[in-house]
Structures are given as structure tokens and as C-alpha cells.
Amino acid sequence: MSRILNRSKAHRPVAITLTALAMSMSTALHAQQAPPATASEWGGIGLLQTPTARMAEDGDIAFTASHNSPYSRYNLTLQPFPWLEASFRYINVSNIRYGTDIAGNQNYKDKSIDFKVRLWEETRWLPDVSFGVRDIGGTGFFSSEYLVANKRFGPVDASVGLATGYIGNRGDFSNPLGAIDDKYKDRRPIANSDITQAGRFGLSNMFKGPVGIFGGVTWQTPLDALLVKVEYDGNDYKREPRRNNLTQNTPVNVGLVYVPNKNVELTAAWERGDAAMFSLTLRGNPGHASAAPKPFDPPPVRVGDxxxxxxxxxxxxxxxxxxxxxxxxxxxxxxxxxxxxxxxxxxxxxxxxxxxxxxxxxxxxxxxxxxxxxxxxxxxxxxxxxxxxxxxxxxxxxxxxxxxxxxxxxxxxxxxxxxxxxxxxxxxxxxxxxxxxxxxxxxxxxxxxxxxxxxxxxxDPFNGGFSVGYRQNLGGPDGFILYQVAANYSASYFFRPNVWLSGTASVDLFNNYDKFKYDAPSRLPRVRTDLRQYMTTSDVVLPNLQFNTAGRLGRDTYGLAYVGYLEWMYAGVGGELLYRPMGESWAIGANLNWVKQRDYDQHFGLRDYSVTTGHATFYYSFDAKERIVGSLSLGRYLAGDYGATLNIARAFDNGVTMGAYATKTDVSAAEFGEGSFDKGIYFSIPFDIVLPRSTRGRANINWNPLIRDGGAMLSRRYQLYNVTSERDERFFYDNLKSIDD
Structure with missing residues (x-):
């Protein structure tokens, strides 16, 4: 400790803190409760700047906002499985601009995706070990790969890890994979002004470059709500993105975490020896949440009463x-x-x-x-x-x-x-x-x-009702969040039980899409990137008006046909077939549509662009302990490109789902533009979990980092796989106990 104190005055506060921490730990080991897993400022479970091998409980969703000048980070973290963590992030860089020709004086914003996989769980003798990748689907400015281990010692949880890329930028030793191939010795730097790589998985750079060491401890203090974190940062901040290098007086970061309850985490830290960091994490577990009490439901009748x-x-x-x-x-x-x-x-x-x-x-x-x-x-x-x-x-x-x-x-x-x-x-x-x-x-x-x-x-042929609609786009150069709030009225009139007219009228209440100026270049027909025009041309719109007919064509076969204004950007005619055998985990469907682009005012006019689009889709439910549902769609998209969409989700017993999708077509990354290919994540939470009255409604949250023309699907109002969801045998029997409610 004396050597640390003699290095520089900047090290003295850190040394004093570490000394006090060590003395406190030696006298407080009676508090044998292990510290809970809490978020880092990057959103996932970790220390401050660095990740740990720990995971939240499966079903967990957390939002973390942190600020450490010049970075403000906004992170959404999902835990769909006990062994998988995924984080999705926007970073606002306060001292860099997009450029006056793109977005005036707007701060630069970066988007990224992380994941972490547990390789094995902690035992009496072995630690928790996880492998992770940071910024796998963004610009790659913060990309890193790491292996980290954790072991608990009473009230202390210690971690140590190795990283290539951003987390290990200090480069404590050369990459041992260089003995196999020289290409692993160095990591290709990403051009500071080049975002054409944005959205690619960046596989060509993975595991390359020198290796940095990182780690630290979390100590559960005698105060149940207070944790202390001390970490050794593997990054020296000399290779920050966009030449935005930072001063680091010490690699040791120290922080306090206040956890008043399981849903809130407040962190304050001193990092790099000269920078304060503050973060707030809001956490919940909808995946394993029970339905809220239902005082407004009628009580079930009693047999024999x-x-x-x-x-x-x-x-x-x-x-x-x-x-x-x-x-x-x-x-x-x-x-x-x-x-x-x-x-x-x-x-x-x-x-x-x-x-x-x-x-x-x-x-x-x-x-x-x-x-x-x-x-x-x-x-x-x-x-x-x-x-x-x-x-x-x-x-x-x-x-x-x-x-x-x-x-x-x-x-x-x-x-x-x-x-x-x-x-x-x-x-x-x-x-x-x-x-x-x-x-x-x-x-x-x-x-x-x-x-x-x-x-x-x-x-009783008519039904209808009012609702509030919300639409948003996050993290673009025109503003961190572009949004619209609208009042909607949706109605249906049934001429016969299987023949009906349905539609929605929408009135814009308020939005800020007038700020949306940057369309981004496109080498494809603008099938989605004319978003601004559709959002700002008219305050009263007709997003949907279509005539439908449906029928059961066999024991396990269903059909649907429709014509009209099928969605806010397209009108046309189409149909769908679905074969979903009862008691099986799989189904197969196909849809075919001819559509024409609508006028920007979303009234009754049409533009010149038309296309035939459709997909064949294979659905499968992996009925393991942790249920996985997935689909693979092959076909033609709205821009005329051909390709496939893979959609994978975890389905919980209470109806909550967490999933991700990716679409790759015959459009090259250069033609697609920033993002390289279409991708996104989503989660769906039944309102029944939180409301005091039973309902079948749900909140569907979809996060798509970029609006691009490649890989764009028609948004059909009715999809037969969802219409036939009550054929889901597992969901029925997993909830059989509710027959007593």
C-alpha cells in the first residue's frame, strides 16, 4: 500500500479508501450474506466499468441510465434465460457532434448490443465463469470480448477477467492466439469517421489484439442496503472512439451502491481518479411475476351455492x-x-x-x-x-x-x-x-x-373502442427520441362470423417528428425510410381499413384473405394459409400479397410504387424446461429483396415473452446502409400482471435500432399463428391450476 501512496498525490484518496475498506472487511466478516448481483454503468450485471460472471434471475428486465463525462449511457438489459444476458444501449457523447450538415448541433449517439453467456455455475471449489461480447451489433467503437470468473467469500464477491478490445485496451500482455496465427496479435482500429461498419457483427475483429486484465470485488456491508465496489479497470482510455481519449490517473475505480429494494439501484463512483459517475437502475422480473390481485373481477361462484x-x-x-x-x-x-x-x-x-x-x-x-x-x-x-x-x-x-x-x-x-x-x-x-x-x-x-x-x-355484429397509440424511434441524429402519441378508434363489423370489415382512425395528439430531417441515403426503393412524411403530413389518418374473410379448411388448416388499406404505408390484397396440427410443437404457414404504397397523408390515395411480397414460415416450440419459441421466414420483402428472417423468443408460463430477430437478404451491406442488415429485440408483457382487473391485452415493446429499406416486411393486422394461439397445449396445461381461480 505504501508503494501506491508514493506514486502520486492523485493516488492517495484511492489508497486511503482501499485501506479503510480492508480494515472494515476484516472486522465485519460476520455479515456472511453474499452481495446481490447489481448492474454496472453499462447495464449488465457487473462492477462499475467491467462485467462480472454473475447473472440476474431469468425473467429479469432492467433499465440503467448512467453518466460519466463525456458519456451518458441508456441501457436495456434482458435476462431471458438463467444463462443468457442481453443488453441494448444508446450512448450520448456530449463533446462530439454528428456534424452540421447532418444534424446541426446534435450530440453524437452510438448504439450497441451486448451479450453474456454463463459457461458454468459456481460450486464449492469452482467459480462462476461467463463469456461475453460488448458492442457486437453496433458501430464496434466499444467492441470487446471477455472471459470472467467470480467466487464468493462470505460477504465478498470477487471477479477477475481477461479481455480483448475496449475492456482490455491497456493490453497487459500479448494475445496468446498469436502463436497460432499472426492475425490475432493486432486489432484493426475502426476509422473514427466511418460508420459503414455499423450494425455488422464485427466477427473479423473478435479475439484480436493485446489482452487486458480486469477485476474487482463487491462487498456487502453490514448495512443491508449498501454495497461497496472496487475494481481494477482493464481500459486505459488512450484509444477512445472518435479520438475522444480521456485522462486516467489511476486504473482503480471505487463506488457505493444503494439498494433500497430489489427494484432500485443507485450508484455513485469515482473513476479514472478524476471523474464522478452516477447511475440509476430500475429492475423488475415480469417473467416470473404473478398476476396482480383482481379486486375488480367478479368472484368465482361456489359450486352448490x-x-x-x-x-x-x-x-x-x-x-x-x-x-x-x-x-x-x-x-x-x-x-x-x-x-x-x-x-x-x-x-x-x-x-x-x-x-x-x-x-x-x-x-x-x-x-x-x-x-x-x-x-x-x-x-x-x-x-x-x-x-x-x-x-x-x-x-x-x-x-x-x-x-x-x-x-x-x-x-x-x-x-x-x-x-x-x-x-x-x-x-x-x-x-x-x-x-x-x-x-x-x-x-x-x-x-x-x-x-x-x-x-x-x-x-351482435359491431364492436369498437378507443385506445391511445404510441410510436417512437430512439437514438437518431435528429434527436435521442422521436415520438408520437395518438388517439385511436378501432372497430369491426361482422357480416357473418367469418366475414368482416375492420379499420382504425387515428388523430395525432402530439409528436416531434418534425425534427426528423436525416433520411439517410438509400440505394433501395424507399419502402420504410419515408417515415417522416407519413408521420407529419396529416394529423388525422386512416392507418387501416380492410375487408376480411377467414375459414377452417380442414382439421388443422386455416385460411385468411384480405383486401384494403392493410397498414399505414401500404394498400393491397393478400392471403395466408396455416397448417397447425393439434398436439404438435410445429406449424407451417405462407402468405402472399400484392401491395401498393399509400399517399403520405394516409387517406385514400396511392403512390406509384408496387410490389409482390410474401413469405413461407416454419414455427417451432422447443418444449424444454425453459420454453423457446421460434420461427424462420423465407421470401420476398417490400423492397423486392429476397432473404430470411429468424425470430427466437423465450416464452414464460405467465405469457411474458422476450425475443430477438434478424433479417438477412440478398441486399449487400453497402446497399442496405448503416446497420448492414435488419435486426431488433422485443418483449411482450400481459397487462394482466399489473392491472386490478383481468384482461387479455398486452404491452408489446419493439426495439429496432435503425429504420432501413432492406428486409422490410408488410405489417399484417391478422396473423393466423396468433389467431390460433389457443392450440398451444403447453400454455394450457402449465396454467391448469388457474381453473381454481
Whole structure:
């Protein structure tokens, strides 16, 4: 420690801090609780500037904003699996401008993508070990590859790592891969004014250049909410992007982290010996979140409650005539006693208000009662089935052995969800186990059978409603965030259950797209980059107005055709076919469309550009412990380019999804422009998790770093794979417990 103190006066505060830290640790090891995994200023789990091998819990989403002059970083970090972390970032560089010819005095902004993969978990003797890459999908200005290990010692979590690139820019020793090939000895510098490489994965530079050492410790202080971080930074800041080199008086950074609860982290640090850093992290775990309490939902009825019967008196069980024979008023009970005709209209009303099922018809076949309709309120189909079973048991007694809810969407039967009345009643009163209930529940493809219709709902062809729309683009040279907030009214009119007209009218409330001046050069037809004109030409627009017809073409085959103003930029005609076999993890579909570009005002006029576009798509669900759903689409895009889109997502049991996609077409990186190819990430969170009333709505957040013309797909309003989602057997059975809610 004396050697450190003698180097320079700039080192003294750091030395004193380290000495005090060591003395405190020696006297406070009684606090054996390991420190929690917290964010670095780069968003992922780490120390301050450097990553660690630790991971957040799977399902975690975190937003981190940090400032360390001249950099302000805004990071979104997803943890879709226990072993995978992904971060997406915008960096605002306060002392560099884009250039007056591009964006006036706007600060330069950089975009990047990171990922980290755990190679193995910590054991008694072995550390946690992770491999990661920083800035793999951005400009590459901050690109780096690293291997890092962590080991806990009571209240201390220590890390040490090796890095090539930005994190290891100090270059403590030459790259050992240079013994294999000289190309690994040096790392090609990225031209400070060249952004043509932006968006490429930068594989040609990976693992190249000298290796830097980094690491440090996190100490859980005796105060539960307070952590201390000390790190040795592997970067010397002598090769910063855009020649923006910084002074580093010491490679040791020291920080305090205040964690008042599991959702908030506040960090203050002293870095490089002369710079303050502050960061705020907001964290949540929607992937494993339970639905919020539902005080505004109607309570489920109790089986056997005489006050919960719908339409009619209690069912008599006195012997009279032969069971099941017809009478003037209806049917006889199982015991043969004539019973009062059920009030099916009242039952349908109760099913709608309490079970969330909008009933189209009620029918019977032998001892099975069918409810044809669709779920409007509950995310879990099993929850609606359980509530429906309660209502039917109270109203019909033991007249039926099975209840089947036939889910219909757009006039097409999707799936039959059936439950044994006796198993359901037994499960609800505690006499039947979940295993027995599971064996007494079925999810099957709807079969064509003869049924006696007991009730048909009156026609109700119109539905509509208001909503608030939000659109944004982040990190462009015209402003960090460009946004629009609009008031929307969407409606549909059904001429028949499977033939309907749908549309949306939108009124702009406020936006700042008038700042959007930089279109960026394009060597392709401007199929998406005319964004500014579409957003600013008119305050009242018609984003969608189309005529549709749908049909079930076979046991597992569905079709859809449509014509009209299909989305805000395109009008045309098209269709889709989907083959989705029941009980299988895969499906295959295809769509074909002829479209023409719309006028900028989004009214009824059309521009000259037209194209035939469409894709064949293979869907697959990997039903492992951590469920992965994916799709691969092959076809022609809006700019006439041909290629493929790969989409991979983690689907959680509660309906939350986290995913990423990438599109590569026959358009070269030079023709595509900045970004090189289309890519993005997204997550989708059901509102049911946070709202006090059940809903099937969800928030869909899509992050696309750049708007470009290559790899652009038509945004179709209806997609058959989503329409047929109730064929998802795993989601149904994973949520079977909700039948008790």
C-alpha cells in the first residue's frame, strides 16, 4: 500500500479508501450474506466499468441510465434465460457532434448490443465463469470480448477477467492466439469517421489484439442496503472512439451502491481518479411475476351455492320417467324426474360476465355440453373453463358429465377445452388431486359431430373502442427520441362470423417528428425510410381499413384473405394459409400479397410504387424446461429483396415473452446502409400482471435500432399463428391450476 501512496498525490484518496475498506472487511466478516448481483454503468450485471460472471434471475428486465463525462449511457438489459444476458444501449457523447450538415448541433449517439453467456455455475471449489461480447451489433467503437470468473467469500464477491478490445485496451500482455496465427496479435482500429461498419457483427475483429486484465470485488456491508465496489479497470482510455481519449490517473475505480429494494439501484463512483459517475437502475422480473390481485373481477361462484343458480330451480333427483327422455319443457334429469327448461340466455349472460366467454351457441351431445364462443377477459383459458364449469354445475346439476368450451376466433373453431364435471367439482372441494384433474381435462382439435343446439346468441355484429397509440424511434441524429402519441378508434363489423370489415382512425395528439430531417441515403426503393412524411403530413389518418374473410379448411388448416388499406404505408390484397396440427410443437404457414404504397397523408390515395411480397414460415416450440419459441421466414420483402428472417423468443408460463430477430437478404451491406442488415429485440408483457382487473391485452415493446429499406416486411393486422394461439397445449396445461381461480 505504501508503494501506491508514493506514486502520486492523485493516488492517495484511492489508497486511503482501499485501506479503510480492508480494515472494515476484516472486522465485519460476520455479515456472511453474499452481495446481490447489481448492474454496472453499462447495464449488465457487473462492477462499475467491467462485467462480472454473475447473472440476474431469468425473467429479469432492467433499465440503467448512467453518466460519466463525456458519456451518458441508456441501457436495456434482458435476462431471458438463467444463462443468457442481453443488453441494448444508446450512448450520448456530449463533446462530439454528428456534424452540421447532418444534424446541426446534435450530440453524437452510438448504439450497441451486448451479450453474456454463463459457461458454468459456481460450486464449492469452482467459480462462476461467463463469456461475453460488448458492442457486437453496433458501430464496434466499444467492441470487446471477455472471459470472467467470480467466487464468493462470505460477504465478498470477487471477479477477475481477461479481455480483448475496449475492456482490455491497456493490453497487459500479448494475445496468446498469436502463436497460432499472426492475425490475432493486432486489432484493426475502426476509422473514427466511418460508420459503414455499423450494425455488422464485427466477427473479423473478435479475439484480436493485446489482452487486458480486469477485476474487482463487491462487498456487502453490514448495512443491508449498501454495497461497496472496487475494481481494477482493464481500459486505459488512450484509444477512445472518435479520438475522444480521456485522462486516467489511476486504473482503480471505487463506488457505493444503494439498494433500497430489489427494484432500485443507485450508484455513485469515482473513476479514472478524476471523474464522478452516477447511475440509476430500475429492475423488475415480469417473467416470473404473478398476476396482480383482481379486486375488480367478479368472484368465482361456489359450486352448490343455491344463490348462484342461474335461471330455474334446483334440480330434482326423484325417480319418475326413463332418464334422458324428452319432455314438453325440456329433458329429464339423470334420475328421470322432469326438470324445468334451463334459461340458456341467462346462463350465456352469466358465462360472459363471470367466465369471460362471449357465447355464440350452446349445444349438447349425449352427456356432453358444448359452449361455442371465445374468451374476452382471462389470459388463461383454463381459468375461463373452471369458472364456466362452476356456473354450469350450479345451473344444471349432474345432467352432464363433461363440459366443453369450443374456442372460436374470427368464426373459426380453434380448440375444444373439456373437463369432467365430477373431476372439476372434486378438485374444487379438495377431494380430487391436480393429477386426477389433469387426466380428466382434454385439449383437442374441434371435431365435426352432430349436436343438438339449445341456444344461439342474438346477432351482435359491431364492436369498437378507443385506445391511445404510441410510436417512437430512439437514438437518431435528429434527436435521442422521436415520438408520437395518438388517439385511436378501432372497430369491426361482422357480416357473418367469418366475414368482416375492420379499420382504425387515428388523430395525432402530439409528436416531434418534425425534427426528423436525416433520411439517410438509400440505394433501395424507399419502402420504410419515408417515415417522416407519413408521420407529419396529416394529423388525422386512416392507418387501416380492410375487408376480411377467414375459414377452417380442414382439421388443422386455416385460411385468411384480405383486401384494403392493410397498414399505414401500404394498400393491397393478400392471403395466408396455416397448417397447425393439434398436439404438435410445429406449424407451417405462407402468405402472399400484392401491395401498393399509400399517399403520405394516409387517406385514400396511392403512390406509384408496387410490389409482390410474401413469405413461407416454419414455427417451432422447443418444449424444454425453459420454453423457446421460434420461427424462420423465407421470401420476398417490400423492397423486392429476397432473404430470411429468424425470430427466437423465450416464452414464460405467465405469457411474458422476450425475443430477438434478424433479417438477412440478398441486399449487400453497402446497399442496405448503416446497420448492414435488419435486426431488433422485443418483449411482450400481459397487462394482466399489473392491472386490478383481468384482461387479455398486452404491452408489446419493439426495439429496432435503425429504420432501413432492406428486409422490410408488410405489417399484417391478422396473423393466423396468433389467431390460433389457443392450440398451444403447453400454455394450457402449465396454467391448469388457474381453473381454481
Amino acid at each position: 343455491p344463490d348462484a343458480r342461474v335461471g330455474g330451480e334446483a334440480v330434482s333427483r326423484q325417480v319418475a320417467t326413463a332418464p334422458g327422455t324428452a319432455t314438453a319443457t325440456g329433458t329429464t334429469t339423470e334420475a328421470g324426474q322432469p326438470r324445468e327448461q334451463a334459461d340458456w340466455g341467462a346462463i350465456a349472460s352469466a358465462l360472459r360476465s363471470n367466465a369471460g366467454i362471449k357465447v355464440d351457441s350452446i349445444s349438447r351431445r349425449d352427456g356432453e355440453l358444448f359452449i361455442d364462443g371465445y374468451q374476452t377477459d382471462y389470459m388463461s383459458a383454463a381459468k375461463g373453463l373452471g369458472r364456466a364449469g362452476r356456473i354450469l354445475s350450479n345451473s344444471l346439476g349432474d345432467e352432464y358429465d363433461w363440459y366443453t368450451v369450443r374456442s372460436t376466433r374470427l368464426g373459426m373453431p380453434i380448440a375444444d377445452m373439456s373437463v369432467s364435471r365430477q373431476a372439476l367439482e372434486g378438485y374444487l372441494d379438495g377431494s380430487v388431486s391436480e393429477d386426477v384433474l389433469r387426466r380428466s381435462t382434454e385439449l383437442e382439435a374441434p371435431s365435426v359431430i352432430s349436436r343438438d343446439v339449445l341456444y344461439r346468441a342474438p346477432s
